[in-house]
Amino acid sequence: MKNTMKTLLNTLALSIAATFALGSTAALAQGKPQPSNASAYPVAPAPGLYQAFGEESGIRSLMADFVLRLRADARIGEQFKETNLDNLAKQLSDQLCQLSGGPCVYKGPDMKTAHSDMDVTRAHFNSLVEVLQQTMAARGISFQRQNQMLALLAPMHRDVVNTP
Amino acid sequence: MTARPTHLARQAFWTLLALGLLGGAGHAATVQVTVLARDGKPLPDAVVIIEPAQTPAAATTPTLTPVQTHIAQQKMQFVPALSVVPLGSTVVFTNLDGWEHHVRGISGSLAGVSAVPSSGFEFRLGGRVEGRTAESTTVTLSQAGPLQLGCHLHGSMRASVYVADSPWVVKTSADGVALLPNVPEGAARVRVWHAEQLLEATPTAITVGPVTTVNVPTRITPRRRRL
Secondary structure, eight states, rough: OOOHHHOOOHHHHHHHHHHHHHHHHHGGGGGGGOOOOSSSSOOOOOOTTTHHHHHHHHHHHHHHHHHHHHHOOOTOOOGGOOOOOHHHHHHHHHHHHHTTTTTTOOSSSSSHHTTTTTTOHOOOOHHHHHOOOOHHHHTTHHHHHHHHHHHHGGGGGHOOOOOO | OOOHHHHHHHHHHHHHHHHHHHHHHTEEEEEEEEEEESSSSSSSOOEEEEEEEOOOOOGGSOOOOOOOEEEEEEEEEEEEEEEEEETOOEEEEEEEEEEEEEEEEEEEESSTTTGGGGGGEEEOOOOOOOTSSSEEEEEOOOOOOEEEEEEESOOOOOOOOOOOSSSOEEEOTTTSSSEEEEEEEEEEEEEEEOOTTOOOOOEEEEESSSEEEHHHHOOOOOOOOOO
8 A cells, every 4th residue: 555655656756747847848948958968858957946956065965865765775775786876976966966957067977878787677767766755855855846856857767767 | 688778669659659649649629619508508708718637748838928908998888898818918998988987907706705905906097088089097917817897986897807827718709609729639627717607617527639529508697788
């Protein structure tokens, strides 16, 4: 029952995220985001998103917490067994900082390449989204802002999920 | 009194001839080894090592000439995943990716477990910048045996170099076959080394003749690489 609720919530969050993604394509005229290694499916960030996350330092501490939660997660922790968590936190921070409108530049691999040596299923992807939601909630980020961030990341499932 | 040494010499002559005919001593053959994975399919990127039972005369042993080989870091992988080089060879590591990589080399079969600080190396290669030469570092391999490569930043990146101290060390091709030329005829052992093998299996005893083909089944399951 608890799991069903979680899945439902998760699906809901992704749908909201996708809606936001579609909605913001209308705002492309302002600052047309270009495809990059940070995201092959760039979406204009909601105004004030970067600030709402506490700018660069806020995003860095969020990601430091996030990678620890990922490693500890019963469903996807194994996937990060060999991962250099400090490096992962740095790359994710650069990526989210850039995508949310911050001045950072993500210099890591594109999402397809970054996951090429892992078997990532849709369930893995959804679990990661859930852990990210928990991490954002733990830092007091509003539900609306959480979904605005997820909207930037949701389209990446096309490159990240590589295993049926 | 003078006849006795002549007799001995004649006997020695016939004995040597018989040995030569039976054991093929002094002759060399090409040995074809097919290595099979746990599921019975041909196993590529396995190292086949043939150890003749008797140390052949230096004159008949092909000499080991060090070479220079290249290993690239490309799209989050070491390319190639396995290199076999003679002792004393050099490896040029080049990072072709646009982001930073590290190269960590540890001698021994189980990277991490048998790690001894003095038996390895570690360095950083910055990401490639358009219009500039990719960063590279050259390493000389002076310890025989397997060398496991890893990246400090990306745990899934793995590769190996097998440093050979004999001429009879060859890696299997995509069809699981290793061809070893100039192997002395006679008794020998075949050893197989593979990066995913935790413990080396008991060597296979063979007799090298003019035509020698061997199948070596193993319990190895290769890691899947997605390209």
